[in-house]
Amino acid sequence: QSALTQPASVSGSPGQSITISCTGTSSDVGGYNYVSWYQQHPGKAPKLMIYDVSKRPSGVSNRFSGSKSGNTASLTISGLQAEDEADYYCSSYTSSSYVFGTGTKVTVL
Amino acid sequence: EVQLVESGGGLVQPGGSLRLSCAASGFTFSSYAMHWVRQAPGKGLEYVSAISSNGGSTYYANSVKGRFTISRDNSKNTLYLQMGSLRAEDMAVYYCARVVAGILTGTLDYWGQGTLVTVSS
Numbered sequence: 001q002s003a004l005t006q007p008a009s010v011s012g013s014p015g016q017s018i019t020i021s022c023t024g025t026s027s028d029v030g031g032y033n034y035v036s037w038y039q040q041h042p043g044k045a046p047k048l049m050i051y052d053v054s055k056r057p058s059g060v061s062n063r064f065s066g067s068k069s070g071n072t073a074s075l076t077i078s079g080l081q082a083e084d085e086a087d088y089y090c091s092s093y094t095s096s097s098y099v100f101g102t103g104t105k106v107t108v109l
Numbered sequence: 110e111v112q113l114v115e116s117g118g119g120l121v122q123p124g125g126s127l128r129l130s131c132a133a134s135g136f137t138f139s140s141y142a143m144h145w146v147r148q149a150p151g152k153g154l155e156y157v158s159a160i161s162s163n164g165g166s167t168y169y170a171n172s173v174k175g176r177f178t179i180s181r182d183n184s185k186n187t188l189y190l191q192m193g194s195l196r197a198e199d200m201a202v203y204y205c206a207r208v209v210a211g212i213l214t215g216t217l218d219y220w221g222q223g224t225l226v227t228v229s230s
Contacts, residue, residue: 036217089153
């Protein structure tokens with residue numbers, strides 16, 4: 001149950017697009033289309049942003065999109081806004097268990 | 110409105126026990142699987158345990174297997190986490206979360222605000 005690998009930090013200027021990667025193995029990210037992404041602001045509970053690799057829940061901005069290639073999933077935030085500054089975590093099903101990514105801090109410059 | 114409210118956190122000595130509760134409202138609790146997820150201070154999210162909608166199936170992370178027990182009382186719309194043999198590394202904010210679709214393949218669509226467990230002598 002090793003954590004999925006994410007970059008520690010990603011930054012961008014307002015209006016730019018950024019992409020956060022989430023790398024696992026064929027036993028988790030690569031083996032199933034059950035990748036989710038969560039946004040967490042300091043002191044707050046996580047919020048679901050993307051599920052099943054690329055589906056967006058009702059109410060989540062279409063600036064957020066997800067994809068997957070092989071053992072790596074990605075979250076792209078387009079038109080970066082100040083309110084997007086937060087920590088982001090990916091997650092995946094894995095062999096009768098569940099695993100989160102290491103987390104990425106997004107900074108809006 | 111879906112609401113999940115955790116309680117029961119606090120200070121406990123190493124080796125001690127604690128029971129967390131998660132009161133659910135705003136949805137048909139008995140129709141959904143549930144998860145416990147924790148976050149150590151300044152660290153990332155860690156899956157702890159999951160339970161099916163009727164309580165018949167339970168799952169645990171290796172780090173808590175044999176020490177923690179997840180359960181639920183659908184008549185009281187409440188989820189529980191009984192924690193035993195607590196260690197310093199169990200210190201964290203514990204969140205409960207609702208699962209949509211499969212117990213482990215599903216999505217955590219609503220989360221509570223968390224309850225802090227401190228393990229210290």
